[in-house]
Amino acid sequence: MIFEQHYLECLSQASYLIGDESTGRAVVVDPRRDVSPYLASAAEHGLAIELVIETHFHADFLSGHLEIADATGAAIAYGSKAETEFVSQKLAHGERIELGEVVLEIRHTPGHTPESISVVIYEHANDEVPFGVLTGDTMFIGDVGRPDLLSSKGVTSEELAGQLFDSLHEQLLSLPDETLLYPGHGAGSSCGKNLSSDTSCTIGRQRETNYALAPMTKQAFIEVVTTGQTAPPAYFAYDAMLNREIRPLLDEATPPEGLTIEQVVGRQAAGAVVLDTRSPEEFATGHLLGSVNIGMTGRYAEFAGGVIHPEAEILLISDHGSELEAKNRLARIGFDKVDGYLVNPLLAFAESPESVGRSSRVDVAGLTNAVDTVENLQLVDVRQPGETANGIIPGATTIPLTLLNDRLGDLDPSRPTLLYCAGGFRSSIAASRLKLAGFTDVSDLLGGFGAWEAAQTPASR
Numbered sequence: 117m118i119f120e121q122h123y124l125e126c127l128s129q130a131s132y133l134i135g136d137e138s139t140g141r142a143v144v145v146d147p148r149r150d151v152s153p154y155l156a157s158a159a160e161h162g163l164a165i166e167l168v169i170e171t172h173f174h175a176d177f178l179s180g181h182l183e184i185a186d187a188t189g190a191a192i193a194y195g196s197k198a199e200t201e202f203v204s205q206k207l208a209h210g211e212r213i214e215l216g217e218v219v220l221e222i223r224h225t226p227g228h229t230p231e232s233i234s235v236v237i238y239e240h241a242n243d244e245v246p247f248g249v250l251t252g253d254t255m256f257i258g259d260v261g262r263p264d265l266l267s268s269k270g271v272t273s274e275e276l277a278g279q280l281f282d283s284l285h286e287q288l289l290s291l292p293d294e295t296l297l298y299p300g301h302g303a304g305s306s307c308g309k310n311l312s313s314d315t316s317c318t319i320g321r322q323r324e325t326n327y328a329l330a331p332m333t334k335q336a337f338i339e340v341v342t343t344g345q346t347a348p349p350a351y352f353a354y355d356a357m358l359n360r361e362i363r364p365l366l367d368e369a370t371p372p373e374g375l376t377i378e379q380v381v382g383r384q385a386a387g388a389v390v391l392d393t394r395s396p397e398e399f400a401t402g403h404l405l406g407s408v409n410i411g412m413t414g415r416y417a418e419f420a421g422g423v424i425h426p427e428a429e430i431l432l433i434s435d436h437g438s439e440l441e442a443k444n445r446l447a448r449i450g451f452d453k454v455d456g457y458l459v460n461p462l463l464a465f466a467e468s469p470e471s472v473g474r475s476s477r478v479d480v481a482g483l484t485n486a487v488d489t490v491e492n493l494q495l496v497d498v499r500q501p502g503e504t505a506n507g508i509i510p511g512a513t514t515i516p517l518t519l520l521n522d523r524l525g526d527l528d529p530s531r532p533t534l535l536y537c538a539g540g541f542r543s544s545i546a547a548s549r550l551k552l553a554g555f556t557d558v559s560d561l562l563g564g565f566g567a568w569e570a571a572q573t574p575a576s577r
Contacts (some may be wrong), residue, residue, distance in 0.1 A: 117134070117135070117136060117137070117217070117218045117237075117239045117247070118130050118132075118133070118134070118135035118136075118137060118142070118161050118163065119132070119133070119134055119135075119237070119247070119248075120132065120133040120157060120352055121298060121315060121316070121355065122148070122153055123219060123302070123315055123496060124148055124153070124394045124448075125420065125449060126415060126416060126417060126418075126445060127148075127176065127177050127305070127415070127417065127449075127544050128300065128301050128302045128304040128305035128311070129146075129148060129176070129177055129300065129301055129305070130133075130146070130298065130299060130300055130304060130315060131144065131145060131146045131147045131148055131154075132144065132145040132146065132213070132250055132298065132299065133154055133157055133158065133163075133165075134218065134220070134237060134456060135158070135163040135215070135218075136215035136216035136217055136218040137161075137216075138216040138217050139215060140162055140163050140164055141163070141164060141166050141215040141216060142158055142161075142163035142164060142165045142166065142215070143165070143166065143167045143168070143169055143213070143215065143220065144165055144167075144168050144169070144184060144190075145168075145169045145171065145235060145250050145554070146169075146170060146174070146179065146250075146252065147168060147181060147183075147184055148176050148177060148179070148180055148448055149177070149179065149183060149368075149447055149448050149450075150178040150180065150183075150366060150368040150447065150448065151180040151184050151187065151368075152368060152442050154184065155184075155187055155188070158188075158412070161393070163388045165184060165188045165190045165562060166188075166189070166190050166191065167190055167191050167192075167193055167205075167213070168180075168181040168184050168185065168190050168191070168193065169193050169194075169207070169220075169233075169235060169307060170193070170194050170198075170250075170359075171195075171215045171232060171233050171234065171235070171250065171252025171253065172194075172195070172198075172228060172231055172232040172233070172253060173194075173198065173229060173231065173255075173356050173359045173360055174253075174356070175265055175307075175348070175352035175353070175355050176305065176306060176307055176348075176349075176352060176355065176418070176449075177355060177448050177449055178302075178355050178358055178359060178447070178448060178449055178450035179359050180366075181365070182202065182362075182365060183365055183366055185252075186365055186528075190529075191204075191205055192204045192205065192336070192475065193205040193206070193207050194206065194207065194231060194233070195207055195222070195224055195231045195232065195233035196208055196209070196224070197226070197230050197231040198231040198360075199360070200360050200361075201360060201361045201362045202361075202362050207222040208222065209222060209223060209224040210222065210223070210243055210311075214241070215366065216496065216537065217239070217241065217313040218237070218238065218239060218240075219237075219238040219240075219241045220235050220237055220238075221235070221236040221237075221238070221246075221286030222234075222235060222236075223235075223236060223287045223288075224283075224287070225251070225252075225254040225283035225284075225287050225288065226276070226279040226280070226283055227260075227261060227263055227276055227277065227278075227279040227280020227281070227282075227283045227284070228252070228253040228254055228260075228262065228263060228265075228280065228307075229253075229265075229272060229276070230276070230279075232252055232253065232254055232261070232283070233252065233424055234249055234250060234251045234252060234254055234255075234287065234288060235249065235250040236248075236249045236291065236295075237249065244289060244292075244293045245292045245294050245295060246292070247295075247296060248295060248296035248297065248298055248316075249288065249295055249296070249297055249298070249319070250298050250300075251288060251289060251297060251298070251299050251300065251302065251496075252299075252300045252360045253258055253299075253300045253307050254283055254284070254287070254296065255288050255299065255322065256299040256300075256301060256302075256307075256311045256312070257297065257302070257311065257314045257315075257316070257317045257322065257326075258311055258312035258314075258322075258325070258326055258327075258343060259311050259312075259326065259327075259328060260284060260326070260328040260329075261277035261280060261307060262279060262341065262345050263277040263279075263280050263342060264276075264342060264345055265307075265348060265356070265560045266330060266351060269421040273342045274342060277337065277338040277341050277342050278334060278338060279333065280337075280341065281334045281338070282334075282362070284329065286327075287318065288541055289305050289319065289323060289329065291319045292319065292320075293318060293319055293320025293321075293323065294318060294319075294320065295318065295319045296317070296318055296319075297314055297316065297317045297318060297319055297322060297327075298315075298316050299311075299315075301314055302314070304415065306346050306347075306348045306349060306352075306418070306518070308465070316508060322504045328340060328341055329371060330571060338350035338490060342459070344501070344502065345501060345518040346442065346500045346502060346516070346518070347501065347518045347519045348518060349418055349419075349421045349422040349518040349520055350421065350422055350518065350519065350521050351421030351426055351449055351450070351451075352421075353449060354426045355449060355450050358450050359372075360401065361481070363450075364452065366444070368444050368447070369440075370440075371439045371440040371443065371457075372394055372432060372439055372440075372443050372454050372455060372456050372457050373455065373456040373459055374456065374457060374459040375431065375456040375457065375459065376402075376459065376464070377458060377464035377465075377467070377468050377471060377524055378468075379456070380404065380431050380433075380456070380458050381404070381468075381471055383429065383456070384406060384429060384431065385402075385448065387390065387428075387429065388408035388428070388429040388431050388455070389408060389424055389425075389428045389429065389430050389431070389552075390404055390406060390408065390430075390431050390432075390458075391407065391408055391410060391420065391424065391430050391431065391432055391433070391442075392404070392407045392409045392410070392432075392433040392434075392548075393409065393410060393411060393412045393416065393432060393433065393434045393435070393438065393442050394409070394411060394433065394434065394435060395411045395413065395540075396409060396411060396475075396477075396540060396541060396544035399411075399475060399544060399548070400474060400475035400477050400544070401474060402462075402465050402472050402473075402474060403433070403465075403472065403473060403474075403548075404433060404458070404461075404465070404471055404473075404474070405471055405472065405473045406546045406551070406552055407433060407552075408424065408545070408549055409544050409545055409547075409548040410423070410545050411541065411544075412434070412438060412441070412442060412445070414541050414542075416442075416445055416446075416562045417445045417446055417448055417451070418449070418518075419517065419542070419545055420446060420449070420451065421449050421451070422517055422518040422519070422520060422521065423517070423520055423521055423545060423546075423549045425452065425521070426450060426451055426547075427453065428451075428528060429453045429455050430446065430451065430453055430454045430455065431454075431455060431456050431457065431458070432454060432456070432457035432458070433457065433458045433461050434457060434461075436460070439457040441524070442454070442457075474560075475544065475547065475548070475560070476547075476558065476559035476560075477540075477544075477559060477560055477562050478534070478545050478559050478560075478561060478562065479561075479562050479563070479567070480561070480563070480567050480568050480571045482559075483509075483534065483536075483561055483568065486532075486534055486559075489513070490532050492530060492531050492532065493511075493531070493532050493533075493534060494513070494527060494531040494532065494533040494534070495509060495511050495512040495513065495533075495534050495535075495536075496512060496513050496514075496527065496533060496534070496535045496536050496546070497509065497512040497513070497514045497515070497535075497536060497565070498514055498515060498516060498517040498520065498535055498536070498542050498543060498545075498546045499516065499517075499535075499537050499542070499565065500516050500518075501514075501515070501516065501537055503538060503565075506510040507565075507569070508565070509536065509565065509568055512536075513526070513527075515527075517537070517545060517546055520549060521549075524550075524553055527550070527555075529554050529555040530556075531557075532555060532557040532559075533550060533555055533557075533558045533559070534560065535547050535550070535558070535559070535560045535561070536560060536561035536564050536565055536568070537564045537565070538564045538565055538566055539563060539564040539566055539567075540560065540561065540563055540564045540567075542564050543560035543561060544560055547559065547560040557568075573577075
């Protein structure tokens with residue numbers, strides 16, 4: 117058996133290539149959209165990818181099933197409850213897929229979504245103990261899938277949580293303790309609230325340590341898994357629908373078009389979003405007026421999905437040579453209208469100073485002064501609920517960055533506004549987004565809540 121886990125740190129997303137050396141047949145499970153790594157690995161091992169299995173309709177990324185099918189002729193398969201615009205196979209509960217000596221067994225495990233499945237892997241057909249199980253978003257290391265993402269689609273989170281309880285106990289926990297567990301996501305993903313940074317474990321270890329698998333009633337489980345979840349990025353619903361549909365294929369080899377600053381400013385005036393992918397520090401010293409700052413060192417695509425509309429035309433300002441990566445990482449969440457990039461940004465800024473602005477960033481002393489002296493100050497915390505539960509700066513309004521677009525109406529653009537996050541990365545994104553929305557007096561806190569908390573006396577803390 118050839119077994120590979122492909123892990124994307126920027127989306128905390130895992131996909132898998134499984135092949136049988138005796139026959140050269142292979143399957144890819146939950147592929148990312150830029151599929152060249154699977155094609156290269158299959159060619160290296162002399163494998164033919166015959167099937168793409170999706171464990172469910174993903175919300176956090178746009179899957180590469182159509183790209184693999186186009187490149188290899190592979191069929192696409194889902195659990196039997198999935199309905200797709202494109203041709204796809206429906207996999208029955210208990211169905212076995214024989215690649216040769218390697219056998220895959222399908223188990224229906226609804227709960228995260230109604231159509232969710234898990235894939236049990238046997239290295240040899242007669243093995244009593246499976247090699248492993250690909251659990252998709254049903255079970256993670258340290259957590260289980262969140263059941264609340266479809267609460268507006270005719271099924272309640274409580275109903276899905278009840279299904280999830282049954283799937284875990286009847287299907288996954290019925291596997292031997294030695295069975296390796298390979299999840300669809302790791303730490304940082306918005307698909308759960310307590311995910312480990314480990315990318316594999318065993319069923320037995322999860323039985324002992326996973327808080328959601330501790331002995332409890334179904335009702336208690338429902339209450340546990342439906343509370344305390346992070347606010348999902350706004351693009352999740354968009355991707356969940358797009359993964360069902362026929363849509364354009366990704367060209368992952370061609371960078372966007374190079375543009376002059378006059379062309380960028382002209383398209384910006386016509387409605388395009390200018391996305392500056394440099395660090396907050398570089399952005400602060402000089403940037404195109406009206407641009408949004410989302411540095412590529414962080415969870416770039418996910419953050420973009422929280423503050424940019426999926427159908428927006430996007431123009432990039434990036435470090436030289438990173439334009440293709442910036443485009444492809446946005447394509448991983450289905451943001452395909454990346455139509456150009458600014459050539460030589462620093463030179464362009466120097467030649468067009470009237471188009472350039474700087475960011476207002478304050479330290480803790482500046483924040484303290486603003487709280488004491490600025491009339492009608494609007495203080496905004498853009499961290500997630502799990503972070504703000506441990507404390508906020510007094511007087512702050514909490515709006516997670518992932519929901520900022522939806523909650524712009526909760527803020528007054530005429531008031532001086534000061535934003536903060538944990539360390540200063542997300543607040544730069546939020547500040548640039550507010551300025552794009554017409555807020556005129558916007559600053560963010562250097563070092564974020566961490567810097568503010570470190571500066572407090574024990575008594576004030």
